[in-house]
Amino acid sequence: MRIVAFILASLIMMTVDHRQGHLERVRSVLTVFVYPLQYVANLPVTVINWVSESLTTRAGLVKENTRLREEQLILSSKVQKFEILEAENERLREMLKSSEKLDERVLIAELLAVDLQPFRHQIVINKGRREGVYEGQPIVDANGVMGQVVHVGPFSSTVLLLTDPIHAIPVRINRNGLRSVAVGTGQSHVLQLEHLPNNVDIKEGDLVVSSGLGSRFPPGYPVGIVYNISRVPGEPFAKVSILPSAQLEKSREVLLVWPKSSPELPSNFESSLDDPNLLDDLDVSARQ
Amino acid sequence: MLNKNTGGWILFISLLIAFLLTALPLPHWADDWRPAWVAMVLIYWCMALPERIGIGIAWCMGLLLDVQQGALLGQNALGLALIAYFVIQIHKRFRLFPLVQQSCLVGFIIIFYLLISSWVTGIMGIPPKTWTYWMPAISSMVLWPWLFVILRDIRRQYNVT
Numbered sequence: 001m002r003i004v005a006f007i008l009a010s011l012i013m014m015t016v017d018h019r020q021g022h023l024e025r026v027r028s029v030l031t032v033f034v035y036p037l038q039y040v041a042n043l044p045v046t047v048i049n050w051v052s053e054s055l056t057t058r059a060g061l062v063k064e065n066t067r068l069r070e071e072q073l074i075l076s077s078k079v080q081k082f083e084i085l086e087a088e089n090e091r092l093r094e095m096l097k098s099s100e101k102l103d104e105r106v107l108i109a110e111l112l113a114v115d116l117q118p119f120r121h122q123i124v125i126n127k128g129r130r131e132g133v134y135e136g137q138p139i140v141d142a143n144g145v146m147g148q149v150v151h152v153g154p155f156s157s158t159v160l161l162l163t164d165p166i167h168a169i170p171v172r173i174n175r176n177g178l179r180s181v182a183v184g185t186g187q188s189h190v191l192q193l194e195h196l197p198n199n200v201d202i203k204e205g206d207l208v209v210s211s212g213l214g215s216r217f218p219p220g221y222p223v224g225i226v227y228n229i230s231r232v233p234g235e236p237f238a239k240v241s242i243l244p245s246a247q248l249e250k251s252r253e254v255l256l257v258w259p260k261s262s263p264e265l266p267s268n269f270e271s272s273l274d275d276p277n278l279l280d281d282l283d284v285s286a287r288q
Numbered sequence: 289m290l291n292k293n294t295g296g297w298i299l300f301i302s303l304l305i306a307f308l309l310t311a312l313p314l315p316h317w318a319d320d321w322r323p324a325w326v327a328m329v330l331i332y333w334c335m336a337l338p339e340r341i342g343i344g345i346a347w348c349m350g351l352l353l354d355v356q357q358g359a360l361l362g363q364n365a366l367g368l369a370l371i372a373y374f375v376i377q378i379h380k381r382f383r384l385f386p387l388v389q390q391s392c393l394v395g396f397i398i399i400f401y402l403l404i405s406s407w408v409t410g411i412m413g414i415p416p417k418t419w420t421y422w423m424p425a426i427s428s429m430v431l432w433p434w435l436f437v438i439l440r441d442i443r444r445q446y447n448v449t
Contacts, residue, residue: 003373006347010366014408017361030355037304037356041311114311115319117357119409119416124358151358158358165414186417 024135024151031128031153038114038124038156045113104218105258107131109139111251112156121147121161121184121248127256128155136216138257144222144245145169145210146254161248162223163188170214171223174207182208182223182242188249191224193240198231200238208242218259295448299341302329302439303349311356320420323428324398326353326364327371331394332439334375335382337448346372363408367401374400387433395429 017023056064109125116122127133129152137149139159147161160167165186171193172179178201182191196202206226212219224242231238306325314322326349333341350365357364374397375382382390402425406416442448 002343003369006343006369007366010347010350010362010369013362013365014360018412023361027355027361030352034307034352034356037307038311041308041313045313113313114356115313115322117359118319118322119414119421120358122358166412186414 021135027151028129028153031151031156035153035156038112041114042112107256107258109254109256111254116158119186121164121167121186121188122150123147123159123161124156125159125254125256126156128153128157130154131256132258133157133256138217138221138259140221140255140257141246141251141253143247144224145217146246146248146251148216149256159254162191162244162246163248168194169217169223170211171208172211173202173226174209175203176201178202179211179213180208180240189243191242191244193226193242194237196238196240198233198235198238202226202229202238202240204229215259218257295443295446298442298446298448299333299337302333302442305329307352307356310353320423321427322424323431324401324424327368327398327401328394328428328432328435329439330368330372331375331397332436334372335379336440336443338376338379341372342376343369343372359405360408360412363405366408367404370404371397371401387436390436391429391432394432395425398425398428 013023017027107127109127112124112126114124116124125139133149133152135149135152139146139148145162147159147164147167149157150160151158161184162169162182163184163186165184167184169182170179171182178196180193180196183194185192193202193208204226208223208226210217210219210221210223222245224244226240227243228241229238303326306329309325310322330341330346330349334346347365347369350363350368351361353359353364353368354361382393385393399422402422406421409415
């Protein structure tokens with residue numbers, strides 16, 4: 001008899017968890033018990049890294065230092081150019097009465113090397129509600145967008161990667177501004193662009209960046225590069241595959257991004273955006 | 289009555305280690321072969337001490353496993369509660385089986401457990417894509433005799449009742 005009660009409880013919990021977000025609080029409390037376990041499971045990896053770092057030779061360190069210094073020089077010269085361009089961009093946008101701010105607050109988080117559900121693409125990071133992480137927060141690494149936070153605990157959070165089969169991100173092609181949605185396939189190096197007609201202007205090697213529609217991901221971060229387009233005459237849509245820019249399987253450190261402000265729209269747009277239904281329609285960044 | 293609760297920490301530690309082994313990072317090729325540790329340890333304790341480890345504890349363990357694995361809340365809880373129910377029903381016969389027969393039964397129980405999980409993820413629209421999804425059943429089956437012997441010796445040594 002008791003088993004029936006537990007089965008019913010599980011079914012109800014699964015339904016509620018899938019349909020609404022009411023159980024996030026329960027999950028967040030339980031994370032407190034689970035986090036120490038994950039921390040301990042991660043320890044061997046941390047120790048190995050620490051040992052290999054402390055055993056590096058002096059020559060190796062000097063070499064790395066030189067390389068980093070050169071890299072820093074190149075980057076800082078690029079930043080100088082970038083600052084001028086940013087100021088110019090701001091000025092031009094002000095002329096057009098649509099100022100867009102790209103500066104965001106970021107925080108570095110480390111991945112915990114723990115394994116989650118097989119066949120899903122999720123990772124655990126060591127920052128949680130204490131550091132101000134929130135649900136739906138975008139995660140990037142040095143090369144591009146990685147994914148978004150789905151569960152937040154007090155000390156840790158779970159991140160859904162771009163390649164997870166239930167993840168989708170609104171994007172545009174950098175070359176011509178063509179909008180689309182990049183959907184995860186469940187394979188670790190492939191995203192797919194949805195609903196692009198066969199005659200669409202897209203080429204292999206095109207850079208795909210986040211469009212910022214849906215106001216979940218900040219606009220302008222690289223998502224991936226188009227590497228395969230198959231146009232089958234009988235099919236309504238072209239099959240466009242993207243290689244993610246972010247090192248989804250190799251990054252050990254990731255950046256949490258707090259988008260400071262979404263693009264400010266001209267005043268005549270705002271009234272229509274106040275309609276909550278419209279915002280829901282726009283919010284395609286998580287299909288779950 | 290006093291005797292009844294000896295060795296509770298052994299139960300706790302064995303389940304803790306099962307959770308750790310579930311989270312432990314493995315190389316990519318071994319990932320698909322990871323046995324269902326929590327389910328196996330739970331099967332053992334349900335068989336050995338059915339009056340102490342019941343459906344309730346199994347369900348709570350499942351819930352923790354869901355949180356740890358980032359699964360839908362209730363997915364593993366449902367599977368583990370059903371496993372506990374089934375094993376408690378047959379625990380007297382289970383104890384008398386030879387090890388090989390026990391292994392086969394454990395293999396079937398794990399297949400059933402994976403089947404429930406695949407139904408749940410299937411309803412969510414992300415069914416398991418390759419046959420490697422069922423590998424944990426085989427690895428659990430192979431490892432069961434060792435787990436059984438180790439846990440039995442520990443149980444006798446520390447007189448867990």
